[in-house]
Amino acid sequence: MGCSFSGLNALYDAVNGGGDVWINENRYRIIRQLGEGGFAFVYLVKEVVAEGSVKKLKDPSHISDNGMYAVKKVLIQTPEQLELVRQEIRVSSLFSHPNLLPLLDHAIIAVKGTQEGSWNHEAYLLFPVHLDGTLLDRAKAMKEKKEFFPTLTVLQIFQQLCAGLKHMHNFEPAYAHNDVKPGNVLITNRKGQPPLAILMDFGSAGPAKREIRSRSEALQLQEWAAEHCSAPYRAPELWDCPSHADIDERTDIWALGCTLYAIMYGMSPFEYALGESGGSLQLAIVNGQIKWPPGPNPPYPDALHQFVIWMLQPQVAMRPHIEDVIIHVDKLLAKYST
Ligand SMILES: Nc1ncnc2c1ncn2[C@@H]1O[C@H](COP(=O)(O)OP(=O)(O)OP(=O)(O)O)[C@@H](O)[C@H]1O
Secondary structure (H helix, E strand, O other), rough: OOOOOOOOOOEOOOOHOOOEEEEEEEEEEEEEEEEEEOEEEEEEEEEEEEOOOOOOOOHHHHOOOOHHHHHOOOOOOHHHHHHHHHHHHHOOOOOOOOOOOOOOOOEEEOOOOOOOOOEEEEEEEEEEEOOEEHHHHHHHHHHHOOOOHHHHHHHHHHHHHHHHHHHHHHHOOOOOOOOOOOHHHHEEEEEEEEEEEEOOOOOEEEEOOOEEHHHHHHHHHHHHHHHOOOOOOOOOHHOOOOOOOOEOOOHHHHHHHHHHHHHHOOOOOHHHHHHHHOOOHHHHHHHOOOOOOOOOOOOOOHHHHHHHHHHOOHHHHHHOHHHHHHHHHHHHHHHHHO
C-alpha cells in the first residue's frame, strides 16, 4: 500500500452535503463521529456501493460484512505534520497481526487553506471499526462503578497486547510503538470468549534502537518523547536521558507495565502524582514510585502486583524483554485459569 498523494485519490464530497468521503475508488458515508485526537477526527462510516461495482481493498480478508469502517481524518497544516502522517501510514503498513489494527486504505489530499492562495492537506485513513470503545473507556467506567475485571480477564487482555507488541519488537529492525496506553487499545466483547484487544495508533511508532552519544542528542530525544509518548506511561529514560545511553524497545515494556496496572485500577500507577499538591509525575516515574490502592483485601493477587513491579524497573538493563513478559503472563494464565 504505497503512500498515494493526489487530489483525485480522495475528496471530501461537497456536492453531497459533505456527508461522503472518497478513499481511492471507494466511497464512504459518514454516520457519526467516534472520537477525536490532537489533529484528527475518527468517524464511523458505511461504504456506499454503486450497483454492479466490486469492492477494491488490497487485503480482501478485511472487507467488512456490513460495510462499516472507521475513517480517521487528519488535518495537516505544516510539512512536519504531513511527514508524521506519512510515517504513520508507512509504519501501519508494515505489520499484519490480529492484535494490531490494520490500515486498510489511505489517501492524502490537498485542500484550500483559509488564506488566499494557501493550501493545506487532509489525510484519510481507513480501519476496521470496533464499536465497543477503548480499554481506557472500559477501565474508567469500571473504576467509577467500583468494579474490577476478573484476574483471568486482566491476563487475557494483557496477553493479547503482548502478542501484538512482540510482532513489532521482533520486526527487522525492531520497532517500538512508543505510545502504549489504554486509550490506544480497542476492546471488543465476544460471546463465550475473552474480549478482543487490539493495539492501534502507530503515529509515534518507529525503529526502537537509538544510540545517544551527546547531551544534545539526549535533549533531542526528551523533546521528541514529550511530544509523542503520553506522560503517565512514558519510561524514565525518556524523561531524563543520560548523554550516553542505548535506548531500545523496552520503553514499551515500561508502558506495558503501566497499562497492566491500568487494566486493574483504571489509571497509570504514577497518575496519583498529578493530584498531589507539589507532586511531580516525572519524579514519581524516574524513582519508580508506584502507588497501590489503599486498604486491605486488594482485588488482585500479589503475583499481578509483582508482575507490574518487574516491568517497571527504572534501570533499562534490569527491565525484561517482551519474550520474558510473555513467558510470565502464560505462566500466570495457566495458574489462574484453573
Ligand atoms: N478503528 C476504530 N474503531 C472505533 N473507534 C476508533 C477507531 N479508531 C479510533 N477510534 C476512536 O477515536 C479516538 C481517537 O483515535 P486515535 O487515537 O487514532 O487518534 P489520535 O489523534 O492519534 O489520538 P491521540 O491524540 O490520543 O493519539 C480513539 O480514542 C477511539 O475512541
